[in-house]
Each structure stands twice: as C-alpha cells, then as structure tokens.
Amino acid sequence: MGYKAKFRVWRGEGGEGRLEDFTVEVNEGEVVLDVIHRLQATQTPDLAVRWNCKAGKCGSCSMEINGKPRLGCMTRMSTFEEDETITVTPLRTFPVIKDLVTDVSFNYQKAREVPSFTPPADVKPGEYRMQQIDVERSQEFRKCIECFMCQNVCHVIRDHEENKPNFSGPRYFIRIAELDMHPYDVADRKEPAQDEHGLGYCNITKCCTEVCPEHIKITDNAIIPMKERVVDRKYDPLVWLGSKIFKRQR
Amino acid sequence: MERHEYDVVVIGAGGAGLRAAIEARQQGKRTAIVCKSLFGKAHTVMAEGGAAAAMGNVNPNDNWMVHFRDTMRGGKFLNNWRMAELHAKEAPDRVWELEAWGALFDRTKDGKISQRNFGGHEYPRLAHVGDRTGLEMIRTLQQRVVALQQEDEKLHGDPEAYIKVFAECTITRLLKEGDAIAGAFGYWRETGDFVVFDAPAVVLATGGIGKSFVVTSNSWEYTGDGHALAMLAGANLINMEFIQFHPTGMVWPPSVRGILVTESVRGDGGVLRNSEGRRFMFDYIPDVFKDKYATTEEEADRWYDDQAGNRRPPELLPRDEVARAINSEVKAGRGSPQGGVFLDVSTRLPAAEITRRLPSMHHQFKELADVDITKEPMQVGPTCHYVMGGVEVDADTGAASVPGLFAAGEVSGGMHGSNRLGGNSLSDLLVFGRRAGAGAAAYIDGLARRPAAAAGLVEEARAEALAPLERTGGENPYEVHHELQRTMNDLVGIIRKSEEIGEALQVIEKLKERAKNTASAGSRIYNPGWHLAIDLRNMLLVSEAVAKAALLREESRGGHTRDDYPGMSPEWRRKLLRVTLTPDESGVNVEERVQPSMRSDLISLFERGELEKYLTEEELAEYDAAVKES
Ligand SMILES: Cc1cc2nc3c(=O)[nH]c(=O)nc-3n(C[C@H](O)[C@H](O)[C@H](O)COP(=O)(O)OP(=O)(O)OC[C@H]3O[C@@H](n4cnc5c(N)ncnc54)[C@H](O)[C@@H]3O)c2cc1C
Ligand code: SF4
Ligand code: SF4
Ligand code: FES
Numbered sequence: 001m002g003y004k005a006k007f008r009v010w011r012g013e014g015g016e017g018r019l020e021d022f023t024v025e026v027n028e029g030e031v032v033l034d035v036i037h038r039l040q041a042t043q044t045p046d047l048a049v050r051w052n053c054k055a056g057k058c059g060s061c062s063m064e065i066n067g068k069p070r071l072g073c074m075t076r077m078s079t080f081e082e083d084e085t086i087t088v089t090p091l092r093t094f095p096v097i098k099d100l101v102t103d104v105s106f107n108y109q110k111a112r113e114v115p116s117f118t119p120p121a122d123v124k125p126g127e128y129r130m131q132q133i134d135v136e137r138s139q140e141f142r143k144c145i146e147c148f149m150c151q152n153v154c155h156v157i158r159d160h161e162e163n164k165p166n167f168s169g170p171r172y173f174i175r176i177a178e179l180d181m182h183p184y185d186v187a188d189r190k191e192p193a194q195d196e197h198g199l200g201y202c203n204i205t206k207c208c209t210e211v212c213p214e215h216i217k218i219t220d221n222a223i224i225p226m227k228e229r230v231v232d233r234k235y236d237p238l239v240w241l242g243s244k245i246f247k248r249q250r
Numbered sequence: 251m252e253r254h255e256y257d258v259v260v261i262g263a264g265g266a267g268l269r270a271a272i273e274a275r276q277q278g279k280r281t282a283i284v285c286k287s288l289f290g291k292a293h294t295v296m297a298e299g300g301a302a303a304a305m306g307n308v309n310p311n312d313n314w315m316v317h318f319r320d321t322m323r324g325g326k327f328l329n330n331w332r333m334a335e336l337h338a339k340e341a342p343d344r345v346w347e348l349e350a351w352g353a354l355f356d357r358t359k360d361g362k363i364s365q366r367n368f369g370g371h372e373y374p375r376l377a378h379v380g381d382r383t384g385l386e387m388i389r390t391l392q393q394r395v396v397a398l399q400q401e402d403e404k405l406h407g408d409p410e411a412y413i414k415v416f417a418e419c420t421i422t423r424l425l426k427e428g429d430a431i432a433g434a435f436g437y438w439r440e441t442g443d444f445v446v447f448d449a450p451a452v453v454l455a456t457g458g459i460g461k462s463f464v465v466t467s468n469s470w471e472y473t474g475d476g477h478a479l480a481m482l483a484g485a486n487l488i489n490m491e492f493i494q495f496h497p498t499g500m501v502w503p504p505s506v507r508g509i510l511v512t513e514s515v516r517g518d519g520g521v522l523r524n525s526e527g528r529r530f531m532f533d534y535i536p537d538v539f540k541d542k543y544a545t546t547e548e549e550a551d552r553w554y555d556d557q558a559g560n561r562r563p564p565e566l567l568p569r570d571e572v573a574r575a576i577n578s579e580v581k582a583g584r585g586s587p588q589g590g591v592f593l594d595v596s597t598r599l600p601a602a603e604i605t606r607r608l609p610s611m612h613h614q615f616k617e618l619a620d621v622d623i624t625k626e627p628m629q630v631g632p633t634c635h636y637v638m639g640g641v642e643v644d645a646d647t648g649a650a651s652v653p654g655l656f657a658a659g660e661v662s663g664g665m666h667g668s669n670r671l672g673g674n675s676l677s678d679l680l681v682f683g684r685r686a687g688a689g690a691a692a693y694i695d696g697l698a699r700r701p702a703a704a705a706g707l708v709e710e711a712r713a714e715a716l717a718p719l720e721r722t723g724g725e726n727p728y729e730v731h732h733e734l735q736r737t738m739n740d741l742v743g744i745i746r747k748s749e750e751i752g753e754a755l756q757v758i759e760k761l762k763e764r765a766k767n768t769a770s771a772g773s774r775i776y777n778p779g780w781h782l783a784i785d786l787r788n789m790l791l792v793s794e795a796v797a798k799a800a801l802l803r804e805e806s807r808g809g810h811t812r813d814d815y816p817g818m819s820p821e822w823r824r825k826l827l828r829v830t831l832t833p834d835e836s837g838v839n840v841e842e843r844v845q846p847s848m849r850s851d852l853i854s855l856f857e858r859g860e861l862e863k864y865l866t867e868e869e870l871a872e873y874d875a876a877v878k879e880s
Contacts, residue, residue: 013775029503029619041728045779046772051468055509055614056290057385074617085550097440098776108289112409117352125346129361135354139379142354142386146290182352192355 002027005077006085007035011047013098019087027076031062032088033072036100048099056213059147061099064089069149069211091152107148110168113196114175118187134183141178141213141222144171150208150218156201167198170208170218177222194230199223251708252445256282258690259434259447261421261476262455264292265384265679266659266686268391268647269344270453273687275398279694282447283395284416284436286471290392293457293469294679297384298512298610300366300376301680302673303341303749307362308328309373309557314338315855316372321674322856323538324370324568324809325638325667327823328489331848332645333665337674344680345377346370351397353390355379367517367670370568373557375404381512381610387676421446421475422784423711424452424483424655427701431483431654435711439781442774444712449702451690453642453648454480454657455683459493461785462793463743464735467499467510473785474792476661480641481791481838485650487665487829487841490639490792491799492809495744497572498648499633501590506618508633511593511611515628515674516565518607519554520595522576523627524584531564534575538863539567570808573632577744580631590631590693596624632744636675638666638809639799642828647693648686654693654701658686667721668808718783724769727783733762734789742797747813756793762836765790779810791838795829798840802827818867819828849877 007022024039033051040047052058054073061072066087080086094102102165150170156163168176180189193199202223209218216222258274260267263285269392274281275348285292304317317338322329330390337668349355355377356364365374379386400411407411421436425446433448456476460468477487500509516522524530535543543564544550576591586592587652590714595604601624605612608623613630640663641650648656659679666674718727734757741754765787770780805819806812847853847869853861854877861873 013773027504030505031618034505036650041726041732045726045728045770046777048776048778052287052291052293052471054469054506055296056617057382057610058287058295058469060291070834076617101440101776104288112396116393119350123350124345125350128346128349128356130354131361132357132364135357139354142379142389143382144389145295145385164735179352182354182417231400 003082005035005080005082007037007039008085008087009036009047009099010089011044011099012096017096017208018087021127028079031073032070032075032077033066033088035077036072036088048097048101050101057145062091062147062152064091068119069152071147071213074213089227091148091157093152104148106164107146107151110172111175113168114179115187115192116194117179117182117185119184120186120234128184130183137181137221138178140216141174141197143216144174145214146171146215149211149213153207153211154248155205155207156198163198163201167201170223173199173202173226174216174218174222179200180226190226190230193226199226199230202242252443254282254445254447256280256447256449257694258282258451258453258687259284260453260455260687261285261434261479262292262457262659262661263287263289263415263417263456264294264455264659265387265676266683267292267389267453267455268388268395269680270455270656270658270687270690271413272391272394272398273684274453274691277688277691278386278697279691281413282416282449283413284419284434286420286445287418288818289415289417292386292388292472294384294676295388296467296469296510297387297676298381298510299368299514299517300378300673301341301387301676302368302375302671303345303372303377303677304338304375305342305345305363305365305377307358308365312373312375317341317375318852319855320371322667322673324671324674325669326818327667328807328845329667330645330664331852333682335852336645336685337665337678338679341677344684347389348387348680351390351394352357353386355386366514367566369513369516369566369572370671371673376517377513380606381514381608383676416445418780420784421479423707424479425703425707425711426483427704429484429653430701431652432701432703434861435708437715439776442777442780444715446479446640446703446708448703450697451656451693453686453690454655455659455686456661458637458660459789459792459796460634460637462734462738462789462796464739465499465508465632466634467508468634473789475785475788476642476657477795478788478791480655480657480661481795481829481831482835483652483655484831485652485655486642487639487795488642489668489828490637490663490795490829491803491827492638492668493634493796494569494636494638494809495573495631496635497513497569498578498630499635500619501586501629501631501878502588502619509614509618510633511628511630512608512637512716513569515593515595515608518595519598520565520593521563521598522565522572523594524579525586526584530563530579530584531567531572531575534571534578534653535564536571537572537721543555545565545746560657568669568671570811573744574811576630576632586629588629590629592627594627594628596626601625604780606781621831634739635741635868636660636670638668638670639663639796644689646685647689648682649689649693649868656686656690668810672769682869704713715784718768718770719774719780721767721769724767725763725764727768727770727779727786728762730761730768731782731789733752733757734793737761738793738796742793742800745811745813747799748801751797754797755794758790758797791831795838795840798838799827799829802840802842818864820869823864824866824869847872850880
C-alpha cells in the first residue's frame with residue numbers, strides 16, 4: 001500500500017529560501033499534511049507549518065500545492081500520481097516567516113477596519129426573532145474558516161502590493177455582506193464598502209470563489225449583489241432607507 | 251527582554267479565554283490574550299454539535315433544574331454541584347448574549363434559537379449552527395474582541411489600549427512573588443524570542459490534554475499546558491482519572507483515525523449497528539438509566555416525533571456508555587471491517603436533509619474517506635476527546651488555590667464530574683469564562699499592591715526553555731512523544747487495569763529521563779521540533795497525573811473504567827482525587843479528598859429511587875432529613 005513520494009518543499013527564513021527535495025513514505029488515505037508531519041518527525045524536525053484541526057475546520061494549513069492554494073489537511077495524496085513530484089510552497093501574497101508559514105497579519109488588520117455588528121439599541125438579548133430563511137444568506141458567509149486563500153489569490157493584492165492599504169479583499173467583502181444582510185444590523189454598509197474597502201477594485205474574476213474550501217459563493221452571493229446595491233444607493237438614498245425599514249419589519 | 255504590564259493575562263483564546271478576556275476588559279481591566287495559534291483558530295473552532303442551554307425554545311418543559319439533573323446524572327453525581335447549578339442557570343443568558351454580539355444560530359419556526367437533541371439531555375437543548383457551532387462561537391467572540399478594540403480606538407486612539415491579542419505566543423511558566431501570581435513567561439513561536447508579562451492575575455484557559463494519546467480528536471495544542479502550569483505554580487488538579495472517549499471517531503483511513511464524528515448524527519436520527527446489522531445499543535442500557543431509554547426499535551423511532559409519549563433511543567445514552575458498548579462489540583468480533591462499528595444515517599433521513607443538517611460531516615467523509623454518508627454507513631470507534639479533570643477552582647469566581655490564578659473551560663475541573671454531556675462544554679466556556687474574568691477583576695480591585703516576579707524566576711524559565719536547543723546529539727522529541735501516546739492509549743485508555751496502569755507509570759518515568767535529553771536541531775525561528783521538546787514536560791506531568799489517579803480509584807465511573815473494579819461504588823463517589831506537584835517538581839502526588847455534600851434544595855430535585863443508585867446509606871439519611879424539612 002505504502003510508497004515513496006517525491007516532495008519538493010520550500011524552506012527558508014528571513015527573506016531567503018530555496019526548494020528542497022525529499023523522498024518520503026506515503027500510506028493509504030493520507031493527505032499532504034500527513035506527509036509534511038512525517039518529514040518533521042523523520043527528516044526535518046524544524047520544518048515550519050501551521051495546522052490545528054486536520055479536518056478542514058480551522059483554516060490554519062493553507063499552502064500552495066503544485067502552485068494552487070489548498071488546505072494541506074484536505075488534499076489527499078491519492079489525487080496525485082505516485083511518480084509525480086509534489087511541490088509545496090507558502091501562500092504567495094503574504095510575507096514568509098519561515099518555510100510554509102506566512103505573516104497573515106494584513107488580514108487581522110483589515111478585520112478591524114470593518115465596523116462591528118450594530119443592532120438597534122432597543123433590542124435586548126433573548127428578544128431576537130429571525131426566520132431561518134432570513135439568516136441563511138449571512139450564515140453562508142459565516143462558514144468562512146479564515147484560511148485566507150481567497151485573499152491570497154486575489155490579483156488586486158497578489159500582483160499589486162500598493163493596493164493593500166485601500167483594498168480589504170474578498171474575505172472582508174463577505175464580512176460586510178454578512179452584516180449588511182443580517183436582519184438586525186442597522187449600520188450603513190454599502191457606501192463604505194465602495195469607498196473605504198475598495199469594492200470598486202474588484203473586477204469579478206471569481207478566483208476567490210474558486211479556491212474557497214467552504215464553497216462560499218463569494219462573488220455571486222456577496223460581491224455582485226453589493227456592487228449592484230452600491231449603484232442603487234448612489235442613485236437613490238431612499239432605496240437604502242426602504243431596504244432597512246423593510247428588514248426591521250420582518 | 252520584551253516586557254509588558256497588564257492587569258489580567260488570559261492564557262488561551264478559545265471560548266473560555268475569549269469570554270474571560272471580554273469580561274475583564276468590560277470591567278475596565280487592561281487585558282492580554284495569549285495563545286499558541288493564530289487568533290480564531292483555537293480548539294473551540296472544531297466543536298460541532300452545539301451549546302447546551304435550557305432556553306426551552308423547542309420544548310417549553312425545559313428549565314435549569316432539568317438541565318442540572320441531566321448534568322449530574324451524566325457526571326454520575328461526582329460533579330461539583332455548585333458549578334453544575336450555575337452552569338444550568340446562566341447558560342441561556344450567555345447564549346443570548348452571543349446573539350446580541352452577532353451570532354446567527356439556526357432558528358425555530360417562531361424565529362427563536364433552534365435546539366437539538368443530544369446524548370443525556372432530556373429535551374432538545376443544544377443551540378447550534380448546522381454542525382459548525384464552535385466556529386460560530388469563536389468567530390462571534392473574536393468579533394466581540396474586535397468591537398471592543400474599535401471602541402477603544404475611538405476613546406483612546408489606540409485599539410490595543412485595553413485588550414490585545416498575543417497570537418502564536420506560548421507560555422511556559424507562571425511567575426510568582428511569594429504565594430501570589432505576578433505574571434507569566436513565554437516565547438514567540440515566530441521568532442523564538444522571549445517575553446514576560448507582569449500581571450497580578452492570570453486566567454488559564456488552555457483547553458485539554460488529548461495529545462498524550464494516539465487516537466484523539468484533539469489538535470497539537472492539547473498538550474495539557476495549563477494543567478501543568480497550574481501544578482508548577484502550586485495549584486491542585488482534581489478528577490484527572492476521568493477522560494472522555496467519544497464513542498464516534500473516524501476509524502479509517504489510518505491518518506484520520508480519531509477525528510470526530512459529531513454526536514448530532516445520532517441526535518438527528520443516526521443509529522449504531524454491528525456487523526450482524528443489529529442495533530446493539532439496546533443490549534447495553536445500564537440499570538441506572540433503565541426507565542429513561544426505549545427497549546424496542548419501534549419505541550426509539552417514535553421518540554423523534556413524540557418525545558412525551560416515548561423513551562429515548564439508547565444511541566443517545568451518555569458518551570461513556572456508548573463508547574464502552576462499541577468497544578465490547580469490536581472485542582466480541584462483531585465490528586466493522588476497519589475495526590469500528592457502523593453509524594448509519596443514510597437509511598434514516600433523506601439525502602437533502604442530511605447535507606443540510608450535517609454539512610461538515612458529509613464533507614469530511616467525502617473528502618477524507620471517500621464515503622458518501624447520504625448513501626452508506628460510516629465506520630466509527632472511540633477516540634480520546636475531552637478531559638473532565640483539571641484545575642480545582644472556586645465555582646463562583648474560577649479562583650484556584652494560588653492567589654491571582656484563575657481557570658476556566660476544559661482546563662478547569664469539577665463541573666462535569668466523571669463524564670461530560672455533549673454540548674455542556676461550549677456553554678461551560680461561556681458561563682465560567684465570564685465568571686473567571688469577573689473573578690480576576692474583583693481580585694485585582696482588592697489588592698493593596700501589585701506583586702512583582704521574584705528575581706531569578708525569569709532567568710530560570712529562559713534557561714529551561716532554551717535547553718533543548720542547546721543540547722546536541724540528544725534524542726528526537728518526536729520519538730518520545732510517540733511512545734508516550736502509545737503508552738497512554740494502550741495502558742491508560744478506555745478500559746484500564748491495575749497492572750497495565752502500573753506498567754504505564756514505569757514507562758512514564760523512563761520517558762521523563764529521555765525527555766530531559768531531547769535535542770532540537772535548527773534555529774529559534776518557528777521551530778516545531780523545539781516547541782514539542784518544551785511541551786513534553788507538560789504532557790508527561792499530566793499523563794502521570796492521569797495514570798496515578800486512575801490507579802488509585804478502584805471503581806468504574808464515567809470516563810474511568812476499571813476492568814478489575816467494574817462496579818460503581820457509593821463510597822468512592824464521596825471521594826475526589828486531588829493531584830499536586832512533588833516538592834522537587836519531578837512528579838506528582840495524589841491524595842483523597844472528601845466531596846462536599848450537595849445543598850439540600852439541590853438534592854431535593856432528585857427522586858429517592860434514583861439517588862439510591864449513587865449514594866451511601868448515610869447520605870440517603872441526610873436526603874430524607876432534607877426532604878422532610880422542605
Ligand atoms: C472535534 C470536537 C468537537 C467538539 N464538539 C463539541 C460540541 O459540539 N459541544 C460542546 O459543548 N463541546 C464540544 N467539544 C469540546 C469543546 O470544543 C472543548 O472542550 C472546548 O472548545 C474547549 O475550549 P477552551 O476555551 O477550554 O479551550 P480551547 O478552545 O482549546 O483553547 C485553548 C487555547 O489555549 C491556548 N493555549 C494552550 N496552551 C497554551 C500555552 N502554553 N500558552 C499560550 N496559549 C496556550 C491555545 O492556543 C488556545 O487558544 C468538541 C471538541 C472537539 C475536539
Ligand atoms: S472576484 Fe474580485 S475579490 Fe474575488 S479574486 Fe477576483 S478581483 Fe479579487
Ligand atoms: S471566504 Fe473561503 S477562501 Fe476566503 S478565507 Fe473564508 S473560507 Fe477561506
Ligand atoms: S488543519 Fe485545520 S483546516 Fe487544515
């Protein structure tokens with residue numbers, strides 16, 4: 001059952017590094033993260049990688065496998081040929097700390113720039129009443145495990161470092177959309193999405209949606225509807241007001 | 251060396267740590283949150299099924315008293331009853347509070363928070379979001395921290411003025427002045443540089459210990475750091491012999507062995523079968539639960555629609571019972587091909603319903619095992635999941651015996667007695683996280699002077715942490731870790747006997763020596779081999795605590811099953827095993843303590859007939875007197 005696989009892993013720290021070749025045992029049913037762990041235990045004890053749940057739930061183990069952003073713990077070895085060399089590199093858009101570990105603090109900073117959930121002042125805990133159908137849209141976005149792979153592939157920041165201050169990225173567009181669609185949120189979300197979070201930079205390439213391990217329809221369900229409504233809002237403030245009043249009545 | 255001054259340092263950013271930090275900050279204390287992983291990745295994120303709170307949204311007969319009774323029964327009456335009481339009373343408020351911070355739970359038809367069935371809970375009680383409740387909880391708390399930071403930015407021009415997260419930073423020692431806590435010492439994973447926190451109050455919220463076992467649902471973070479830090483600082487652990495083996499972990503493929511299959515599968519209708527196709531749980535209903543569980547498949551199936559007129563399916567017995575039953579079936583040769591039993595929901599619910607209610611299980615099996623759970627049964631077996639034991643704390647404030655030290659969440663002990671009910675952890679984190687945060691704030695208000703870490707402690711901690719990097723030619727820490735995991739799994743696992751535990755203790759002694767001689771190659775920058783070498787100290791101390799307590803307790807109860815003492819003993823119910831560090835820090839001691847009797851208004855909530863199964867004659871006489879009085 002087991003076989004020896006050829007791995008090429010990026011190793012390095014402090015801005016320098018190179019791809020190193022390894023031959024390593026692989027057993028039935030294993031995923032790429034298992035193989036990385038075997039490398040740690042047997043050949044390179046200081047190989048740096050992030051992981052926690054090993055079940056696709058925490059979003060820690062994002063890496064690029066043969067150039068594609070993937071969760072190491074959900075990428076099965078059986079999806080590769082036995083004689084194929086598997087290349088594992090860190091996420092490209094973020095600065096490398098060491099080996100497969102990158103500095104993702106950009107994302108935490110952007111998270112802090114999105115104003116928090118803002119319920120009406122007069123609703124007390126325990127009094128919230130919402131229908132399943134009205135929470136489902138926001139629930140889709142709350143499935144996000146913050147793997148930051150959508151942030152990693154978005155060309156607006158991947159290819160243009162200079163856009164980082166003005167562009168929050170797909171992960172935070174869905175956060176804004178989630179709040180906007182929350183039946184009890186009363187803050188204005190659309191105008192800031194355009195003006196402060198850089199929604200306008202997005203040209204709907206859908207690369208973010210394609211890599212999302214949670215299969216969140218980032219573009220179709222969050223970005224496009226928001227872009228449309230930003231347009232509404234710009235033309236007619238009453239549309240916005242109306243939608244908020246409508247929301248409260250449900 | 252980098253140094254920070256705070257009022258409260260919370261170690262851990264799971265549900266308990268975040269809720270504690272939020273409380274401390276809300277009470278005006280400058281608060282640091284320190285955690286080993288990135289912010290938002292703590293173990294709590296993996297919780298699936300839900301948070302138990304007697305809101306009565308689905309069944310209006312539910313209330314705190316029913317929840318309290320279920321919790322005590324689940325823990326086989328060994329629980330700290332004051333904690334069980336506070337938990338049952340306060341859980342609904344804590345869940346509603348999450349909603350006001352932006353959580354979006356699944357809904358009932360009338361727009362309230364929906365609640366699902368779970369093992370040991372009399373009514374549908376678990377607030378949930380599909381099978382990703384932990385993610386919702388951690389994200390909500392994370393976003394609440396961010397909201398507070400946004401507030402602080404407006405007020406003070408600095409978002410981190412009152413609450414700051416130190417992520418990927420590991421604490422290796424607590425610092426003291428005399429008897430009292432004065433701070434904590436740790437290293438940054440990213441750089442390997444050291445950092446000192448000066449603070450009069452520390453809240454431990456470090457979670458569990460599962461990484462000392464091979465087959466576990468727990469992540470690398472669960473090395474029992476908080477348990478060990480507490481002992482090293484002079485605090486006590488209790489109930490360490492009680493470890494929950496969750497009945498349903500994945501058994502195949504080998505690399506995912508142990509990963510959790512949520513109890514919601516059974517709560518939502520899934521059934522357990524052996525290789526003969528028999529729903530074997532009907533054969534394993536213990537006497538203490540006889541009148542609460544259905545005896546025929548027909549009755550069990552009716553229960554899902556009519557809970558008033560029928561008894562519950564035995565698949566929903568408390569976890570210890572189900573785990574032992576699966577173990578017995580496999581041992582008797584009636585297991586599934588890959589060494590578990592079958593858990594089937596495919597013949598019980600329509601495919602669309604399965605993917606709606608259990609999306610992450612569907613995904614997990616498809617991606618990791620090539621199994622479509624809407625079409626075929628899963629194969630499952632027990633996995634080390636949760637430690638009931640932990641730091642002995644005051645129920646109301648979370649205070650440990652060391653002044654300035656507090657603990658909440660999985661690292662604390664008492665609340666769950668000998669066995670935790672599913673869903674009672676997430677609510678525990680919220681209730682006691684908040685209480686520990688408030689306890690720490692109140693403690694600081696009462697202090698005349700901030701303690702300062704005694705000279706030399708920081709230097710010792712630094713030398714201890716650096717040792718594995720400085721040794722050359724020592725053993726690979728991964729080898730020591732693997733041997734510990736195999737030992738605990740095989741010898742102090744789900745079924746225990748005296749000789750085997752004794753053998754495990756001998757192995758642990760040898761491993762302690764080997765751990766002192768491990769060497770880690772490479773630099774201080776993000777070096778997992780070095781981190782593991784440091785963690786070994788904690789895993790070994792905690793494993794010794796588990797084994798020694800397990801050896802002493804000569805009965806079987808909840809998460810402690812002794813082959814050589816199969817029965818439950820009322821005498822033993824009155825005893826708690828308390829673990830402390832030996833004076834030379836080389837190991838642990840275990841001593842017996844008396845379990846305080848339940849307050850009379852609480853014990854009166856139970857029928858005499860039920861208590862007879864658990865209590866001694868003497869205690870029953872007290873009960874009779876209490877009932878007479880009221
Ligand atoms: C797969 C799975 C599913 C579960 N499902 C449920 C469920 O449905 N319902 C339920 O009630 N319970 C469930 N549980 C149990 C529950 O999730 C845990 O008991 C609970 O999340 C523990 O939370 P905590 O806040 O105590 O610790 P955790 O969330 O584990 O957080 C521990 C924190 O401490 C930090 N830490 C540890 N050591 C150090 C150190 N030395 N220095 C700095 N930081 C440190 C970690 O980095 C982490 O941030 C489940 C558990 C698992 C494994
Ligand atoms: S769709 Fe927009 S946000 Fe998504 S990757 Fe493309 S440009 Fe970026
Ligand atoms: S939206 Fe999807 S890809 Fe982006 S961070 Fe969340 S889970 Fe990852
Ligand atoms: S380890 Fe959690 S998503 Fe891979």
